[in-house]
Amino acid sequence: MTLSTEMITGAKKRAEIKEQYKRFIGRKILFILFSIILIFIIAGVAATLGSYPITVMEVYSIIFHGLFQNPETTKEIVIWNLRLPRILMGILAGVGLAIAGAMLQGILKNPMASPFTLGIAAGAGFGAALAIILGAGLIAGKYLLIGNAFLFSLIPTFVILGLARYRRATPETMILAGIALLYIFHASTTLLMYFSEPEAVKEAYFWMVGSLGKASWENILPVSIVLMGCTIPLMWKSWDVNVMGAGDETAKSLGVNVERTRIFIMVIASLLTAGIICFTGAIGFIGLVAPHMCRMVIGGDNRFLIPASGLFGAALLLGADTVARTIIAPVILPVGVLTAFMGGPLFLYLIMRKRREYW
Amino acid sequence: MKLKVKDLEFSYAHVPVLKDIRIELAESEMLGVVGPNGAGKSTLIRCIDRILKPQHGTILLDERDIKDMHLMDLARKIGYIPQSSSQIFPATVFDTVLMGRRPHLGWRSSEKDTEKVLETLQMLNIEDLAMQDINELSGGQQQKVFIARALTQEPDVLLLDEPTSNLDIRHQLEVMDIIKNIVRERGISAIMAIHDLNLASRYADRIVMMNGGEIFDAGDAASVLTPENIKRVYGVEAEVNNNHGRPYIVPIRPVR
Numbered sequence: 001m002t003l004s005t006e007m008i009t010g011a012k013k014r015a016e017i018k019e020q021y022k023r024f025i026g027r028k029i030l031f032i033l034f035s036i037i038l039i040f041i042i043a044g045v046a047a048t049l050g051s052y053p054i055t056v057m058e059v060y061s062i063i064f065h066g067l068f069q070n071p072e073t074t075k076e077i078v079i080w081n082l083r084l085p086r087i088l089m090g091i092l093a094g095v096g097l098a099i100a101g102a103m104l105q106g107i108l109k110n111p112m113a114s115p116f117t118l119g120i121a122a123g124a125g126f127g128a129a130l131a132i133i134l135g136a137g138l139i140a141g142k143y144l145l146i147g148n149a150f151l152f153s154l155i156p157t158f159v160i161l162g163l164a165r166y167r168r169a170t171p172e173t174m175i176l177a178g179i180a181l182l183y184i185f186h187a188s189t190t191l192l193m194y195f196s197e198p199e200a201v202k203e204a205y206f207w208m209v210g211s212l213g214k215a216s217w218e219n220i221l222p223v224s225i226v227l228m229g230c231t232i233p234l235m236w237k238s239w240d241v242n243v244m245g246a247g248d249e250t251a252k253s254l255g256v257n258v259e260r261t262r263i264f265i266m267v268i269a270s271l272l273t274a275g276i277i278c279f280t281g282a283i284g285f286i287g288l289v290a291p292h293m294c295r296m297v298i299g300g301d302n303r304f305l306i307p308a309s310g311l312f313g314a315a316l317l318l319g320a321d322t323v324a325r326t327i328i329a330p331v332i333l334p335v336g337v338l339t340a341f342m343g344g345p346l347f348l349y350l351i352m353r354k355r356r357e358y359w
Numbered sequence: 360m361k362l363k364v365k366d367l368e369f370s371y372a373h374v375p376v377l378k379d380i381r382i383e384l385a386e387s388e389m390l391g392v393v394g395p396n397g398a399g400k401s402t403l404i405r406c407i408d409r410i411l412k413p414q415h416g417t418i419l420l421d422e423r424d425i426k427d428m429h430l431m432d433l434a435r436k437i438g439y440i441p442q443s444s445s446q447i448f449p450a451t452v453f454d455t456v457l458m459g460r461r462p463h464l465g466w467r468s469s470e471k472d473t474e475k476v477l478e479t480l481q482m483l484n485i486e487d488l489a490m491q492d493i494n495e496l497s498g499g500q501q502q503k504v505f506i507a508r509a510l511t512q513e514p515d516v517l518l519l520d521e522p523t524s525n526l527d528i529r530h531q532l533e534v535m536d537i538i539k540n541i542v543r544e545r546g547i548s549a550i551m552a553i554h555d556l557n558l559a560s561r562y563a564d565r566i567v568m569m570n571g572g573e574i575f576d577a578g579d580a581a582s583v584l585t586p587e588n589i590k591r592v593y594g595v596e597a598e599v600n601n602n603h604g605r606p607y608i609v610p611i612r613p614v615r
Contacts, residue, residue, distance in 0.1 A: 246455065249439065250505075253410060253518075
């Protein structure tokens with residue numbers, strides 16, 4: 001081969017790789033669009049289902065009209081005041097939990113990590129049990145339960161932050177500290193329940209499973225604010241988390257302050273999780289399953305994984321809630337039961353067909 | 360001098376690992392660091408890249424103390440090539456090499472960065488791997504990807520932590536040739552920790568022999584890789600032959 005033909009084949013190959021890379025990115029964007037469409041479809045279906053029959057077309061026209069005037073007819077009130085807040089809460093919670101899960105998996109470099117890995121759900125559960133059973137808490141009035149769940153769910157995060165001053169913030173220390181706190185909170189919750197009335201125990205227990213039943217317009221606003229406020233900084237750090245995926249040493253040599261970034265993301269992801277579960281209870285599995293499913297399709301680049309996991313997680317949670325509302329209607333199951341029931345087998349299936357250690 | 364290490368001391372929780380280390384690295388020089396397990400080779404390399412913080416001593420890069428440099432500035436000057444991959448989640452070779460651009464850009468990568476990645480992949484002859492997952496590659500291919508990542512970083516100094524330890528003989532030679540060529544052509548300086556004394560003898564311009572966290576001897580291969588030094592540092596009786604002007608070490612038996 002002469003030098004010039006060599007150069008031509010070289011240039012050709014380059015163009016080819018570039019084309020492949022662009023296609024790869026195209027696939028990621030396509031998946032994100034697909035997830036958005038999925039959310040709209042499931043939301044449309046979810047709004048028609050329930051004890052009061054309303055068709056899809058009616059749903060959309062009611063939503064459209066409701067934007068300009070207050071709901072008056074029964075149908076309008078059912079959609080606007082009952083079904084829509086529940087659907088929106090499902091979307092927001094799905095987005096937030098999935099993103100928090102994706103980022104915690106990223107910084108802890110652990111495929112088993114979820115929004116609850118660091119003891120967040122256990123803390124929230126104890127806070128809620130305290131409010132339900134003893135009526136005691138740090139905030140009085142109607143926000144007692146929400147405030148308690150929120151504040152207690154952040155305790156593990158602060159304990160880990162404190163530990164990080166003495167020990168380096170490695171994934172191992174953080175996970176082990178999280179597990180220690182989880183046991184402490186579980187034991188405290190159990191002790192509390194042991195000495196209380198059955199009704200209160202039942203209520204506290206089902207709070208922990210998680211449901212969208214308490215969704216209302218009043219709750220949508222704070223959750224949206226938390227979600228926006230946390231997602232932006234997480235997106236901003238997404239490339240640093242990519243680099244950290246190559247190992248702490250490599251990341252440091254590429255100029256990333258590994259420990260500080262890890263702590264920063266832990267705090268933001270914990271806030272995000274706490275801001276959601278204080279309204280819904282600890283809905284499990286979405287934050288674990290959604291990021292893994294997205295990684296299988298679009299790979300591990302966090303710049304795309306964050307939006308993809310969020311949107312796909314929203315579709316999953318919304319789908320699960322729709323099933324939870326209808327499967328043995330008129331009984332409405334807590335969505336947390338459904339996500340665990342769906343997530344468990346789904347996860348086993350994914351593990352069975354894995355291509356290598358992780359996808 | 361490109362890089363100067365002065366009176367470096369490092370200890371892990373009061374166990375001293377490095378003592379009184381003094382090293383100078385010239386421009387476009389390849390320095391081999393040899394020594395038995397636990398001699399402190401990897402620790403030295405990590406201190407130079409500020410992955411570890413030494414308790415004592417200074418490291419000057421172009422006469423500037425690296426302690427005073429911003430992490431991103433340092434990352435534009437020094438590239439680090441790890442021994443093996445610790446990637447858990449999937450990442451394509453292309454994206455892995457693109458990470459080398461991190462010190463040079465913000466959130467988005469530009470066309471220029473894409474070109475840089477393609478150029479480097481082509482130079483190392485691994486463009487066919489571009490879309491494969493890093494964890495599905497062999498050790499030799501992975502090592503080339505790490506070299507590519509460090510090169511897109513466009514550093515002045517390369518640090519290598521036993522680049523050949525997991526490789527078969529063909530890949531050992533390929534990887535060492537690549538590094539040697541880069542050092543020549545781009546005027547990059549390199550420090551590599553290496554176990555294989557014969558590879559060190561063949562490729563390094565100068566050799567530093569470490570033992571118990573201290574520098575035992577330094578100089579060209581012929582003056583450092585002597586039977587006496589090998590006996591004292593490794594506790595191994597060895598024969599040193601002359602192989603085209605470079606010492607060739609044949610280990611015989613451990614000293615009893």
